[in-house]
């Protein structure tokens with residue numbers, strides 16, 4: 130087979146990197162009979178999803194290593210904390226995804242080639258919430 134004649138289609142590239150942290154929370158906006166109004170904890174997963182239409186050498190949307198500040202922020206700020214004590218938001222998955230997107234746009238996106246599409250937060254293996262950034 131002649132590999133040199135393969136056509137490269139137009140399109141965009143997308144990458145993702147997953148981070149984890151452990152934290153406690155309770156949702157004060159829920160009625161007391163709801164199980165999530167009680168203090169409990171999760172092994173959280175945070176996925177950062179980026180896009181670009183062009184690549185940086187040697188062929189990266191963004192070097193995965195350039196996302197290390199996300200790990201440092203999660204380790205320093207959220208890991209092994211009680212989320213209501215350290216966050217200015219009700220710590221639902223949806224609001225946590227939006228909060229982390231805001232932090233990423235301010236602190237990481239200006240330093241990288243790729244553009245944030247979305248942040249996805251998992252509290253459990255069966256449930257997730259995603260915040261997708263609006264772009265003009």
Ligand SMILES: Nc1nc2c(c(=O)[nH]1)N=C([C@H](O)[C@H](O)COP(=O)(O)OP(=O)(O)OP(=O)(O)O)CN2
Nearest residue numbers: 156164165169171220221222223252253255256258
């Ligand atoms: N849309 C959302 N719904 C719920 C959230 C949330 O962030 N967004 N959070 C919770 C609680 O934090 C709860 O701990 C997680 O919910 P749930 O999936 O019900 O957890 P379980 O693992 O206990 O689920 P089972 O499938 O019943 O075992 C609640 N809802």
Ligand SMILES: [Zn+2]
Nearest residue numbers: 165169171252
């Ligand atoms: Zn919970």
